[in-house]
Amino acid sequence: MIELQENSNLNDLQAISILSGAPVAELKDVRNFDDLSVFADCIFSLSDQIRYLYNSDVVPKKMTFAVDKRNVNVKVPSNLAIEPAGAFMAAREIIADEIKEHVLQYGEDGLKQGFNPSLKSCCQVLAHYFFCRVTGQKYNEYEAEEFCYTIKKLRVTEALPIAKHFFTCYPSLSTPKTSCFHQFQLYWKKKLGFTPSRNLNI
Numbered sequence: 001m002i003e004l005q006e007n008s009n010l011n012d013l014q015a016i017s018i019l020s021g022a023p024v025a026e027l028k029d030v031r032n033f034d035d036l037s038v039f040a041d042c043i044f045s046l047s048d049q050i051r052y053l054y055n056s057d058v059v060p061k062k063m064t065f066a067v068d069k070r071n072v073n074v075k076v077p078s079n080l081a082i083e084p085a086g087a088f089m090a091a092r093e094i095i096a097d098e099i100k101e102h103v104l105q106y107g108e109d110g111l112k113q114g115f116n117p118s119l120k121s122c123c124q125v126l127a128h129y130f131f132c133r134v135t136g137q138k139y140n141e142y143e144a145e146e147f148c149y150t151i152k153k154l155r156v157t158e159a160l161p162i163a164k165h166f167f168t169c170y171p172s173l174s175t176p177k178t179s180c181f182h183q184f185q186l187y188w189k190k191k192l193g194f195t196p197s198r199n200l201n202i
Contacts, residue, residue, distance in 0.1 A: 001050070001156045002119045012036070015043065053160040060162060065134045066153055074133040076162055080169065084139035087128040094124050095167060119156070122163030127151045129166065 003018050004010070010018070016039045017024045030036060065072045077083055080091070098121045130151070131137070131144040151159065 001046070002123065002152070005119050015039075019043070019046075049157065050160070053157060053164070056161055056164075058161060059165045060158060063130070063154070063158065063162065065130070065150055067134060067150060072134050074130065076165075077129060077133070080129065080166060083129055084132055086139040086141055087131070087144065090128045090141055090144065091125045091166070094121050094128075097121075098167075117163070117167050119160070122160060122167070123148050123151045125166050126154075126159060126163050 004015060007014070013024050013027045013036075016022070016036060017027055019039065019042065020027075027036070059076060061076055063074055063076055065074065080088065095117075098117045102117075124145070127147040127150075128141075128144045131147045132139050134150070135143075135147070137143070
């Protein structure tokens with residue numbers, strides 16, 4: 001799916017080759033082109049599913065990863081701020097680049113109307129956030145990047161909703177938050193400013 005999305009200039013045979021795994025040379029030997037029409041329905045169906053997944057708010061609570069011939073079940077993190085700082089920073093750069101690219105193509109209005117990050121970026125964000133949880137190792141940026149290979153084994157129908165969730169909840173994490181102490185100071189200053197003075201007999 002990533003390969004299909006990254007190559008917008010593919011012809012029909014090249015797209016079918018990616019989906020089916022059959023070499024283009026073999027597909028060219030098909031006697032009746034109508035025999036390939038069965039793939040058209042599959043392509044349209046995939047497009048509809050991807051569109052639905054981008055718009056879905058249903059996020060799986062657990063994920064199963066195939067690592068070293070065994071299955072590893074992990075919970076999907078709901079609070080990205082408590083994940084390793086390295087993963088947070090790497091994801092911030094990936095998401096920022098994706099938003100910048102989207103704005104360049106469609107403008108800021110396009111960002112408000114519908115922001116669908118690329119599957120490649122989704123894969124990278126998932127790799128950084130799940131690397132430690134799945135492997136049990138300390139965060140390593142380079143090894144997390146290589147973990148994309150494991151992420152690519154996931155079904156797009158499983159991975160995309162989680163990636164979308166990460167993208168949509170991430171901006172709130174990068175917004176500077178006022179500390180409780182600072183909020184109390186602001187509240188107290190406002191209160192002092194509006195407290196009537198006893199000397200004014202009000």
